Every structure is written in structure tokens, then in C-alpha cells.
Amino acid sequence: MAAEYDFVVYEPGLKSLVADLQVHLWSRRVATNLRYLDWKFEHNPYLDDPLLYLAIHEGRAVGMRGIFGALWEENGRRFQIPCASDLVVAPEHRDRGLHSRIMELAFQDLARRGFEYVFNLSAGHLTYLGSRAMGWRGIGSVAPAERESPDPSILRRIRRQTGPMLGRPFLLFDSRTPHQRKSPIRVSRYPDPPAMASLVTRLGSDGRIRHVRDETYFAWRYRNPLCRYRFLFWREADLEGYLVLSCRPRMKVVSIVDHEATDVEVFSALLQAAVSLGTFDRLHIWTRSLSPPELARLDALGFKPHEQPPGITHFRRTVLVRPVDLQNHGSEWTLAGRRLLEPASWDLRMIYADDY
Amino acid sequence: MTTDASSSPNELDATLRERMVAFLQSLNLDLGRDLYDETPLLGSGLLDSLRLVQLAAWIESEIGHPLDPERFDLFDEWQTLGKVLEFIRRYREV
Numbered sequence: 330m331a332a333e334y335d336f337v338v339y340e341p342g343l344k345s346l347v348a349d350l351q352v353h354l355w356s357r358r359v360a361t362n363l364r365y366l367d368w369k370f371e372h373n374p375y376l377d378d379p380l381l382y383l384a385i386h387e388g389r390a391v392g393m394r395g396i397f398g399a400l401w402e403e404n405g406r407r408f409q410i411p412c413a414s415d416l417v418v419a420p421e422h423r424d425r426g427l428h429s430r431i432m433e434l435a436f437q438d439l440a441r442r443g444f445e446y447v448f449n450l451s452a453g454h455l456t457y458l459g460s461r462a463m464g465w466r467g468i469g470s471v472a473p474a475e476r477e478s479p480d481p482s483i484l485r486r487i488r489r490q491t492g493p494m495l496g497r498p499f500l501l502f503d504s505r506t507p508h509q510r511k512s513p514i515r516v517s518r519y520p521d522p523p524a525m526a527s528l529v530t531r532l533g534s535d536g537r538i539r540h541v542r543d544e545t546y547f548a549w550r551y552r553n554p555l556c557r558y559r560f561l562f563w564r565e566a567d568l569e570g571y572l573v574l575s576c577r578p579r580m581k582v583v584s585i586v587d588h589e590a591t592d593v594e595v596f597s598a599l600l601q602a603a604v605s606l607g608t609f610d611r612l613h614i615w616t617r618s619l620s621p622p623e624l625a626r627l628d629a630l631g632f633k634p635h636e637q638p639p640g641i642t643h644f645r646r647t648v649l650v651r652p653v654d655l656q657n658h659g660s661e662w663t664l665a666g667r668r669l670l671e672p673a674s675w676d677l678r679m680i681y682a683d684d685y
Numbered sequence: 686m687t688t689d690a691s692s693s694p695n696e697l698d699a700t701l702r703e704r705m706v707a708f709l710q711s712l713n714l715d716l717g718r719d720l721y722d723e724t725p726l727l728g729s730g731l732l733d734s735l736r737l738v739q740l741a742a743w744i745e746s747e748i749g750h751p752l753d754p755e756r757f758d759l760f761d762e763w764q765t766l767g768k769v770l771e772f773i774r775r776y777r778e779v
Contacts, residue, residue, distance in 0.1 A: 423733060423735075424733045424735070424736070425733075426730035426731055426733065428733065428734065429730045430730070454738070455734035455735060455737075455738065456734065457754075458734055458737045458738055458741060458754075458759075459733070459734035459737060461754060461759040461760060462727045462732065462737055462759060462760060462763070463727075463760065464760040465760075466755075466758070467754070467755050468755075469755050638751070639751040639753060640745060640751035640752060641741045641742075641744075641745055641751070641752040641753075641754045642738065642741055642742045642745060647755070
């Protein structure tokens with residue numbers, strides 16, 4: 330196999346090869362893939378160099394793993410820990426061990442760059458098992474919950490009237506958002522990075538591990554060209570809360586990817602607004618890090634746990650963690666003394682995963 | 686999976702080993718003609734993700750109850766054929 334493939338670190342001259350390969354993962358449109366590549370790796374605010382690791386065969390990229398920059402915080406201390414993503418092998422080159430060879434190169438390069446850990450928040454089932462076989466460990470389920478629209482007959486009627494909207498859940502949402510004068514809730518297609526970052530700062534942190542959400546992060550993160558977002562803001566003199574909805578084109582599921590609020594009543598009102606305005610077929614959220622009052626509000630609105638049955642052959646979304654230099658790393662996997670494999674160590678939001 | 690209640694533990698182990706060898710051969714992996722306890726599985730680089738799912742399903746069916754993958758170190762415990770056999774024996778008793 331060594332003679333057939335070259336395993337190389339990305340350089341700008343390989344950009345078009347990556348975009349061509351990613352028709353198997355990102356978009357069938359190469360132009361869209363180039364925009365995604367630019368956004369995620371070239372314009373990433375945390376890493377200057379795009380970290381992409383490629384298998385090249387006869388002048389074509391036939392396998393790839395992307396590692397994008399991310400900035401995490403624990404109790405106010407900040408840590409650069411990149412996240413693995415964008416694993417793809419061209420169909421005719423699968424079953425040849427390319428994934429493990431690409432990751433060997435990635436771990437060597439990440440070690441050389443001085444990273445201690447790498448995370449992955451977007452692994453599907455195959456990637457999850459493949460990663461576990463390479464020494465990654467999971468923190469347990471993110472505890473997904475989902476709300477299905479309780480009145481399918483109404484939904485069916487709406488769909489008949491709005492055929493072109495199928496697979497575009499925000500069209501209905503957008504058509505239903507005339508601002509009520511007395512409501513403090515406003516809806517936007519765009520983030521408000523200064524106000525959102527200011528709210529996160531005002532609310533502070535309980536010390537658990539979370540991604541840094543500052544103005545830079547918000548301004549970058551919501552430019553993902555593969556997703557559509559809607560922002561619900563509760564504004565008084567200052568921003569008192571926000572809730573972000575995300576969906577991918579042609580997908581029915583809408584996700585609550587981020588939220589912050591000064592109290593649970595504001596959170597509840599934003600949630601209620603998202604539910605009532607959207608009439609979404611399926612509204613999805615991770616509940617692992619939510620407080621009991623927040624969970625109670627979800628329950629009251631009809632959200633149900635959405636776990637797969639137990640067993641290794643059933644996929645459960647998790648956060649994967651791995652020391653870059655596994656062989657020379659101790660058995661305790663900690664960040665500033667906090668145990669990385671303990672679910673309670675994390676304050677998770679779906680937006681930290683790159684597939685939203 | 687069928688076991689004979691009158692079989693001795695050694696006979697059961699031999700049957701399990703034979704089933705595992707037959708299963709691995711059915712995956713068409715290039716693991717060599719003869720398979721030993723030391724034959725690397727995860728370390729071989731030959732188990733792609735899809736075959737790993739098949740192996741996981743086979744192990745789970747041999748154990749007879751669902752496995753929580755977060756509760757064991759797959760990387761260590763499935764490294765070789767012998768380690769997988771030991772894993773199955775241990776988890777059957779859980």
C-alpha cells in the first residue's frame with residue numbers, strides 16, 4: 330500500500346483536490362466545498378495553518394481528515410485543543426486502512442505542533458468505532474432530546490399548501506415572525522456577536538469545560554456555508570437571552586445549537602417562541618449539560634429523550650477525546666485538573682460540533 | 686449462538702475460537718493463513734470502520750447482551766484475536 334499512496338499535510342496548492350474529494354462528504358457542488366474549506370480552515374480564528382491530512386493516489390486526494398482550530402476554557406483558563414472532523418475516503422479506496430494511516434500522520438503533526446489533546450464532537454457511528462480502535466475515548470451520550478410536532482394533521486395540511494417549502498423548515502418560521510410590539514423577543518437571520526459575547530461574559534461560567542464564546546467566535550462560527558441559522562433574541566436595555574436554531578438545506582431536523590439566558594424564564598420564553606413559530610417536524614437539542622429547571626421546561630414543551638437502544642452497534646453521539654501522543658501520555662486524561670472523560674466536566678452546546 | 690450444556694469450559698473455548706476464526710475469514714481480511722492468539726486485529730490496520738462494526742456486532746452476539754462501548758477500552762481489549770476471546774469470556778459472565 331505504501332507504494333500506492335502518499336500521505337501528506339495539506340498545502341494551499343492542494344485546495345482544489347480537497348474540494349473535489351469532499352463531494353463525498355460536504356456538498357456535491359465543488360464551489361460550495363471551496364467556500365466551506367475557506368470558512369472552516371483558512372479563516373479559522375484559532376489556527377493559522379489549515380490542518381488537513383491527505384492520502385494522495387495518482388494525483389488525486391482519495392482520503393482526508395480535517396482538524397480545525399478550537400479554543401476551550403476551563404474556569405477562565407484557555408486552551409487550544411483542535412477538533413477532528415471531515416473524515417472521508419473515496420468509495421473506491423475504502424477497506425484499505427487509509428483512515429488509520431491518515432491519522433498516524435495527523436497525530437505526528439499535531440504532536441510536533443505541541444498539542445496535548447484532540448477532541449471530536451461530530452463523529453458518526455463508523456467514525457466513532459474506528460476512532461475508538463485508535464485509542465479515542467468517549468464521555469458518554471450527549472443525551473439528545475427531540476420534539477416532534479404534536480399535530481401531524483395540521484402539518485400535513487400546511488405541507489400540501491406549501492409544497493416548495495418541503496425540506497426548508499425556516500421558510501414557515503420566517504413567514505410567521507411579525508414582531509409583536511410588546512414582546513421583547515426578536516428574530517434575526519444574523520448573529521449579534523458583540524451582544525451575544527457580552528451576555529456570555531455577564532453570565533460567567535461555573536468552571537466546566539466549554540468553548541470560548543467571544544465576539545470573534547460568534548462572528549466566525551455562524552458563517553458556516555453549509556448551515557442555515559435563525560437567532561431569537563430577548564432584548565431589554567441589554568441582551569437578556571438568545572437561542573440559535575440551525576438546519577442544513579434539505580434536512581427536516583432543526584436543532585437548538587446554542588442558548589444563553591439570564592434566567593430560566595427567559596430561556597423558557599425563547600424556547601416557546603422557537604416551538605410555536607417554527608412548527609418544525611423535529612426539533613432537536615443536546616440535554617447533557619442542561620440544568621433541572623431547563624430540562625423541566627423542555628419536558629413541558631413535549632421534548633422527549635431521543636436515545637438509541639443500548640449496545641455497541643447502535644450509534645450514540647458523544648464527545649471523543651484523545652491525547653495526541655497516546656503512548657507517552659499518562660492514564661489520567663485531565664484539563665487543568667478536570668477529568669476529560671467525566672460528562673459532568675463539560676458544559677456542552679451543539680454549536681461546538683462542526684456539523685451544525 | 687448455541688452451546689452444549691454438557692461441554693467443558695475448554696471445549697467451549699475451542700468452539701468459540703473456531704467461530705471467531707471462521708468469522709474473521711468471512712471478512713476477507715489479509716491476516717495470514719494461520720490465525721493465532723497474537724494475530725493483531727486493531728493493530729493490523731486492516732479492520733476498516735465497516736468491518737469493525739461487523740466485528741462489534743459479532744462480539745455482542747457472542748456475549749449475548751448489549752455492550753456499552755464507553756465502559757471498556759476497545760483500543761486495548763480488542764488488539765488481538767486472543768484479547769477479543771478473553772473479552773468475550775469475561776463479558777459473558779457480567
